[in-house]
Amino acid sequence: MLRRMIRLALALTMVMGALTGGLLATAGPARADECYTWGRTLSAGMSGSDVTELQIRVAGHAAYGEVMAVDGAFGPATKAAVTRFQQAYGLPADGIAGAQTFARIYALQDPDCTPAHFTYAELNKCNSDWSGGAVGAATAKANGLRTLWKLEALRHAMGDVPLTVTSGFRSYSCNSAVGGASNSRHLYGDAADLVGSPSLCRLAQQARYHGFGGIFGPGYPDHNDHTHVDGRTARSWSAPDCGV
Template sequence: MLRRTVRLILSIVMIAAAGVVGTIATAGTAQADSCYTFNRTLSEGMSGADVTQLQIRVAGHVTSGEILAVDGNFGPRTKAAVAKFQSAYGLASDGVAGPNTFSKIYSLQDADCTPIHFTYAELNKCNSTWSGGAVSAATAKENAKRTMWKLEAMRHALGDVSINISSGFRSTSCNSAVGGASNSQHLYGTAADLVGSPSFCRLAQQARTHGFGGILGPGYPGHNDHTHVDGRSSRYWSAPSCGI
């Protein structure tokens, strides 16, 4: 609540400041954001770092089994993901990311670029440095952020219900302590184990349409008490008790 209040105050201040200096938003821009500001309208055929940032935020809005490439190139699949994002939040779904789309993105993210309903602390209950895994600390943390954006899309699709995370990034020692596989996606920061409500099967079923390459749930060995999702590049789904 405090973070949302601070963001609201900052937004009011920025709007007021814009009025003082006579700033008028153009067709390609939206108000500034404390995390990341998009400075141009983005559409199919464009490329750049801003496209990459857009892809991270819409990667959870895809069709069943699809994994959106976060490559900085605005192709047909990115356009479709943007359109699904827009539709999910009641915007005109033309697949072109402009001020209205950016404003909705800004409302969904905190100053550290994580989505408002998830935090780095939730994705890392192992150590505060993000070190000791299979990739650099910076890469693990970035992977966790991308996982959170997919979970944000999934949370919204489930009716804006809370999704609880029991495990995210793990160092090698943390992974060994819980009996994790030696090649676990948790070592890369790409994975999250989901518990609580909705049911494990509901979580596993819903995850199919939010860009997760890995989904493991009830019926898969060691996964009757949670649903595992991860961002591996190839699809591996197994939750036999859930029909997956």
């Protein structure tokens, strides 16, 4: 907690420097954390690895029912997601990622790039190296990071209430041990089973606004004790007891 407060203070200092120095047109080279630092302001029409890094962090602010592409191209969907991120955190909402937007991300971001309220360990209770699933370990972990940022967006939208991940990435052996489906999204690292302070139905309903293509909850077979979300691109939602 102390480390995060210090990081937030540093990020706010960066924003104030930009405001007083008239530097909002560029992000500035100042390093705000130990994970990733943006070196330029990003806006529609731009592309590059820095756009990809931004997309990972704002994909949880996608439009209703949308799974936003993380492709390094700053198109309309990315601009809309940046705008929603800005609105969610009380920033000027112009869809342009500059110093204030990056400062907010830095404040949310831990040194390993995971968001403030979730960890890799929470999403991977199977093994530490993300191996043995339907995709390579590096891909599974990358999918996991994207999922964690979507969960952060979901958590914030619900009033920053605690959410608990009961199951995330699974190798084939872990999946078999818990009786998971042979084509489970858990094998890809982009799925999470959730419980928490909100009702399971509220989780299923709100998840529709945070970049999850798969949502299954109460009323769907074997999902009355949790809400499942995943990053599949073809929408598949079923929580009949919740109107989803």
